[in-house]
Amino acid sequence: MTALLRFDDLSKSFFGVSAVDGVTLDVPEYGVLGLIGENGAGKSTLMNMVGGVVEPSGGRMLWRGEPYAPRDAAEASARGVAFIHQELNLFFNLTVAENLFVDGFPKRFGLIDRGAIRRRAAELMEALDLDVSPDALIEDLSAGERQLVEIAKALHRDADLIIFDEPTTSLTPRETVRLFEVIGRLKAQGKTIIYISHVLGDVAALCTHIAVLRDGTLVEAAPAEAFTIPRMIHAMIGRELSGLFPARTARPAEETVFSVAALSQPGVIEDVSFEIKGGEILGLFGLMGSGRSELARILFGLDSHQGGAIAIDGRPLSGGARERIAAGLAFVTEDRRAEGLMMDAPIADNLSLVSIARFGRTPFAMIDTEAVEADTAAIADQVRLKAGNIRRQPAKSLSGGNQQKVVIGKWLMQNPRVFILDEPTRGVDVGAKYEIYVLADRLAAAGGAVLFISSEIEELMGVCDRILVMSQGEIVGGFDAPPFEQSAILSMAFRQAA
Amino acid sequence: MGDLLARLLLKNATALIFAGVVLLFYAQAPHFLSVENFANIVKQSSFIGISAVGISFVLLTRGIDLSVGSVMYLGPLIAGFAMRDLGIGVAGGLVTAAIAGIAMGALNALFIVRFNIAPFIVTLATLFFFRGAGTWMTSSRQFDFDRSLLDFGLSSVAGVPVPVVFFVVFVVLAHIVLSRTTFGRQIYAVGADPEVARKAGVRVEFVKARVYMISSGCAAVAGFVLIAQIGRLDVAFGEGREFDVIAAAVLGGVSLFGGIGSALGAAVGALLIQTVKTGLVFTTVNLYLQPIVLAGVIFAAVLIDSLRVIRLRATRKRSIRPLTR
Structure with a gap:
């Protein structure tokens, strides 16, 4: 031919x-x-x-x-x-x-x-x-x-x-x-x-x-x-896994922190249910177009859903993103440039964005700039941000990995109970990936629940306590404990018997 | 079923509002429904109507043209100078006004297309620039036209007043261009999605440049035709009219979000605004309440436009799983 x-x-x-x-x-x-x-x-x-x-x-x-x-x-x-x-x-x-x-x-x-x-x-x-x-x-x-x-x-x-x-x-x-x-x-x-x-x-x-x-x-x-x-x-598949991942420092606790029950939205997701315990990192794997990011948006209240319920510590979540942030939910979006950061604004402004209301002082809720400076500096330290002057330097001047640390840091200022990480290592080099895995582990170790969404099987296998697989808007199955098998996960995502 | 009904309502919103308005005035003042009254409405709406048809081209590409009110002033003014100093007559004056208008549109297009500045900003700047140029040329004095212009303006063709003739000709021409030429259909394509249009081989810049020239050309002619009714041009002529023009187009179903609408619709929108204005005179509504009523009608139109676009977006949203119907 x-x-x-x-x-x-x-x-x-x-x-x-x-x-x-x-x-x-x-x-x-x-x-x-x-x-x-x-x-x-x-x-x-x-x-x-x-x-x-x-x-x-x-x-x-x-x-x-x-x-x-x-x-x-x-x-x-x-x-x-x-x-x-x-x-x-x-x-x-x-x-x-x-x-x-x-x-x-x-x-x-x-x-x-x-x-x-x-x-x-x-x-x-x-x-x-x-x-x-x-x-x-x-x-x-x-x-x-x-x-x-x-x-x-x-x-x-x-x-x-x-x-x-x-x-x-x-x-x-x-x-x-x-x-x-x-x-x-x-x-x-x-x-x-x-x-x-x-x-x-x-x-x-x-x-x-x-x-x-x-x-x-x-x-x-x-x-x-x-x-x-x-x-x-x-x-x-067939890539080799090596020491790319930090050791986990915490075990999942007994009590359920985040629960999702029978969540549905016609044309997007269907009957999605799962629970995440305190200290647990739950991996969610799905191929492009499987509905993983759409699920994240629905969980965070950016898009609506018709059926099902979401709860943190047993208290049902309702309303939009604002109410859910107040209830302890944090969302690291997959599109860091467009949705995660104000690229031209200084790092400190990005860090304080979510929690800025907390710094209002009477009268007239004027911002307590000294407190903001102290807190943002502390958070930058905590996420090990490599940056110069965080009050001057714009977010866009940072590398991908450090930008992602700013996004995570902005949520840490709120002490959230539940973290949704959607493709947190996209566009991040290998060294910085490691640091993001460390951060994910620390979030869990502090007692929080982490939903780690990724299209890279290897990182889910290296970081997560459990892995769920999504395809065509449905949870098609899951794997309860390491060691995970790459081909089994991929087969499930492709809806094929391996 | 409810879905279908909502669709029908949104699609025919202009006609429904029109019918409602006419019925309302008829109930208030039965002599509102007379032939000469409607003939009057058509004549009075021709000024805004011609310009609304022109601006529709711009709105269809997701653009905006705020300079039309000033073009209505400067175009006829340049024509006036040419008629007085060069003795080119009324026909020559009309052509001069049109060419001056197109040139002003070309200036808008230059900044919008070549330098990629937002149309809102460019046409806001030229709104002041064109009027400023006219004020400077006249030293802010009223400009009196030759009697021959008034003769032309008040004449009629086979019993149809000249402004109405122009209105009809412009609507028909615009309708043909929009619906039956490659340029016209590409305007809709650009309004639907400029990126996809580019990928499909449409010369997006070329299309955009031309719509601004058309808008300004129509505005200048509209101004000239109205000036021909009064015979003089004062500094405030056309001031604030850009909003009447845009409101007429939107009332007629031309979307501010691009891609939806027609020349016919814009013309109907202009008629509708004039009908409301005239009708309010017939009824005993307090004179000072009238702008508020008009505002209500315009607001309804813009609201309907937004609802329509929201619905359209919902249908275009990417789905991951097939929707079971």
Whole structure:
């Protein structure tokens, strides 16, 4: 089989950290290539290079044997690449037909030839077996229908290579079946497909070839027949654990501090229940899009839920984030830059943000600046912040690890009972990761309950007392005590029997 | 079912408010429902209406144009000087006003697109700049036009007064441009999501630059047409009108959040505002209460706009698990 696209020693690094490292791989023409790997394995970066979104920092790509180096998405599209993202690129306020033609309409007497675009759209809808009027507005379509419109766009541009990135996450089982029929038809029409998914059963059923990435490198690539699902999982993991984690200093106590019962929100999470004892670190593992961060937001009162209850020390939590902070809840968000810190403000202002009301002095609740200075300095010490003048230096001048310490420190000023850490080591170098694990242990040792959410299995295995696994908005299972087995956790997240 | 009803209500909010307002005035003063009264309303709303149609282009791209009130003043003023000093006649004056308006829009666009400054800030600055330029040119004195302008302004075509002719022509043209040209559909695309539009190959900057020129061009023509009714231009002309114009567009269903609305809607919004103003004169409502009533109507429109957008956001929220329906 000839290669439509060839990666030749392709690399990409961001700020010295390599995301894709020397990948050499053929995308067979007329085939369906399944691309699998853990979060951060380099799948997205690799595909973004194909789609012209990021530029390689080493190696090259060959398209039908010719050098291929798209400068932007438009050039990739002109070359015949269609990228169907998880967030669809459609305009909700335009019709199906208009969405196909938005970059250039056929004209008649200087005006858009509506008959022509309608006919073309109807033709494509029929080819995809989609019973939707070309004049329907995108906002009125279901998730599955929107995705098929996106595929129609690819067909309309006569793309040779269609990349699907996690296409089934928001589809109903019926829509998924239809999507697979369509992919089968595309293949029969001579399209080449790259299919990225965490649903390994789908990958096994759909793909002719499978490539496994791990830490930016290609681990295995072979015809699909050569793979069983356990072998896929085995290929994705296989990193060695070493002394990367501090020893735990406390044992979980008997009494339950944080309890979540039957929490549900349609379309987001379903029947989530767990308890965390004082001094315990509970790990929550889930792949991208499993609902872990959405769960964190609901627990903290940022998003609403329809059923279930949350309690700290047996007292039910209600209201929004404000009430929950007062009740002893702290939340370290996964998006430190946008949600965790005021990047341009001094470190001290960030540290005192949550607890500033406490420093109000009568009359007029004027801030007691001396007390704020003393307390923020004490907390900076406590989290071992490496910074100069915390009243002058802006948060953005710190390294990722020290920024995260500021976020944790800001909550420590409140003496919370329960800590929700959502991906606390994202974008943090190895040394600083260790210090964050130490902080997590200290939070627990002080009698608090810690919910440690992460997509890195290794750190959960190294830090947590128990691990729960989340998939598609549900807790699918858990592991009660170390030693934890990496492949068992990953299998559960993929909803596969290992 | 309740969901569907809410949707229908939100989609047809303007029509419903309009019907309610007309019925209310009819109940208060039956002679409100007369042909000549409505002809009058259409004529009086043409000034705000033409400019509201223009600003809709800007609002549809998620922009804002606060300078229209000053453009209404400076555009006709430049035309006035040209008519007086160059003797170009009324038609020449109209063209000059339009070109001057487009040039002012180009200045707005330059700062907004090229230097990437927030439209609110840029057009707030030019609001003062354009009026300041006019004040300087006239030394703050009233500018008197030639009698020929008044003759033109008070004339009619086949019984239809000139301002109404302009209003209708602008609405129809704008409607065609918005719904039947690539540029028009790309305006909606940019308003829905500028990033996605860029990725889809839409020249976002180009689209944005043009909408500000259209908005200012329409404002200048609107000003010229109204000046043609009075024959003179004083320093305060058009002052504060940007808010009438924006209110009319929003009342007509053009969203301040971009991507939703039509030229027809903006025109209806302008008619609605004028209907309320005229109707209040018919009824015995205290003169000093009238601005409060008008404020209430505008507030209702903006509230409906927000509700609509909140609903839309909810439907676009990414879901992790399929929603069972």
